[in-house]
Amino acid sequence: MHLRVNAESAAFYHAAAIEEDKTNTKLHDLLATQKKLIRWEFVLKFCISSADYLGSILSYIAIAFPIFYGHYDDLPPADMSSLISKNAFVSIYLINCFTTLMDQASSVTDVAGTAHRIGQLFEVLATLTEDQKEHRNSLCRPYSESFQEGSNSVREMTTRYAFEMEGVTYGPPKSSIVCCRGLTLQLKPNSNILVTGDSGCGKTSLIRIISGLWRSYQGSVNLGAGRIPQEIMYLPQKPYLTNGSLWDQIVFPSSETEVIPDDYKIYQYLSAVGLDPLVERIGGLDKDMDWNWHDELSPGEMQRLSFVRLFFHHPPFAILDEATSQVSEDMETILYQTCADLHITLLSVGHRNSIRRFHDFVLHISNDGGWTFQPLSNDHDGSRPDGGGGGEGSQSGHREQRDGAKGGRRAV
Numbered sequence: 001m002h003l004r005v006n007a008e009s010a011a012f013y014h015a016a017a018i019e020e021d022k023t024n025t026k027l028h029d030l031l032a033t034q035k036k037l038i039r040w041e042f043v044l045k046f047c048i049s050s051a052d053y054l055g056s057i058l059s060y061i062a063i064a065f066p067i068f069y070g071h072y073d074d075l076p077p078a079d080m081s082s083l084i085s086k087n088a089f090v091s092i093y094l095i096n097c098f099t100t101l102m103d104q105a106s107s108v109t110d111v112a113g114t115a116h117r118i119g120q121l122f123e124v125l126a127t128l129t130e131d132q133k134e135h136r137n138s139l140c141r142p143y144s145e146s147f148q149e150g151s152n153s154v155r156e157m158t159t160r161y162a163f164e165m166e167g168v169t170y171g172p173p174k175s176s177i178v179c180c181r182g183l184t185l186q187l188k189p190n191s192n193i194l195v196t197g198d199s200g201c202g203k204t205s206l207i208r209i210i211s212g213l214w215r216s217y218q219g220s221v222n223l224g225a226g227r228i229p230q231e232i233m234y235l236p237q238k239p240y241l242t243n244g245s246l247w248d249q250i251v252f253p254s255s256e257t258e259v260i261p262d263d264y265k266i267y268q269y270l271s272a273v274g275l276d277p278l279v280e281r282i283g284g285l286d287k288d289m290d291w292n293w294h295d296e297l298s299p300g301e302m303q304r305l306s307f308v309r310l311f312f313h314h315p316p317f318a319i320l321d322e323a324t325s326q327v328s329e330d331m332e333t334i335l336y337q338t339c340a341d342l343h344i345t346l347l348s349v350g351h352r353n354s355i356r357r358f359h360d361f362v363l364h365i366s367n368d369g370g371w372t373f374q375p376l377s378n379d380h381d382g383s384r385p386d387g388g389g390g391g392e393g394s395q396s397g398h399r400e401q402r403d404g405a406k407g408g409r410r411a412v
């Protein structure tokens with residue numbers, strides 16, 4: 001499966017020989033396990049069949065013994081044959097019950113295996129604390145459930161924040177790695193934040209903390225608008241595309257019935273990101289495609305399509321995790337400019353200098369777990385592309401050059 005999905009990449013590496021070797025090793029492991037299983041099944045089936053045959057033989061012995069030992073000699077022939085037939089009926093009935101029971105043995109072993117796995121699952125679930133269950137439930141809140149709430153309050157959110165974190169120390173779960181220590185950050189309307197840092201410093205991990213996928217080691221994360229999926233949208237580096245038509249990709253994660261169909265708006269956005277030829281190629285916006293969208297679109301097209309999704313939903317906040325890494329700088333500018341025109345406040349992870357002018361602040365995470373938060377006004381011409389200018393002097397005032405904990409990355 002892994003090879004089938006990544007066949008092209010493997011072919012570019014001319015990796016046929018090594019992948020064949022690895023696949024054969026896995027196949028041999030599988031065959032060895034199957035052989036073991038067949039051996040055990042053979043023993044089980046042999047015992048069951050032997051018990052079946054033994055039962056039939058036993059029933060004949062039980063009937064024949066009294067006859068040949070002369071217990072029925074003094075009975076008239078009619079009574080004797082009736083008694084023998086009664087004995088035969090009872091013994092055959094008992095043997096039949098016994099063999100049915102034995103035949104269930106293989107089903108019982110199957111059920112026992114499944115029951116054991118379910119038991120293990122229950123044991124793990126029982127170890128979850130109430131707090132963790134609440135956290136899990138909040139993550140499972142479906143987008144559709146909050147649709148009404150979100151659509152009513154989208155514009156009200158301009159006065160609120162997407163999230164705020166205070167003294168947050170985080171890293172991968174159940175790990176000793178600390179990506180960032182004591183981070184204090186707030187995403188407010190019209191104040192875009194750019195997150196920078198070396199590869200592996202914890203930029204995506206920060207987004208995982210904000211979205212609630214990971215929990216912080218220390219500190220508090222309060223989700224304002226971020227609690228409502230309608231008000232914040234996450235664009236990962238590798239977009240998620242669902243089954244169905246192009247229309248389904250754009251309205252995702254809503255369903256068709258939850259959104260107002262506005263083909264004109266969608267065509268406008270598709271054309272802005274240069275994806276209008278795609279509509280012609282597939283034969284219409286709502287033509288159901290049975291292909292895998294990930295195989296049919298290039299990485300850049302997928303990223304542009306995910307921006308069309310963002311523009312269509314038009315949330316007040318968006319979090320972009322290297323969401324333009326596969327598109328050209330010109331296209332990147334168009335995408336960021338459209339976000340600015342739509343007044344979508346961004347927290348973005350990105351490496352290109354060209355996107356700095358679309359941000360008001362930069363959060364830099366260093367490899368030692370420290371961080372700095374600075375205004376970007378000195379780095380560009382001082383004016384936001386939407387003319388807003390951020391107006392967040394007070395926010396940067398007390399956070400400017402604020403350092404996170406010093407020292408190397410260490411275990412907690």
Ligand SMILES: Nc1ncnc2c1ncn2[C@@H]1O[C@H](COP(=O)(O)OP(=O)(O)OP(=O)(O)O)[C@@H](O)[C@H]1O
Nearest residue numbers: 172173175177179198199200201202203204205206
């Ligand atoms: N699921 C995981 N389990 C354990 N450790 C992880 C997991 N995901 C990431 N890490 C580790 O956490 C650290 C931070 O990873 P993260 O993905 O946040 O880096 P990043 O700054 O986004 O990197 P890049 O710029 O390359 O995308 C890395 O050391 C990484 O190996």
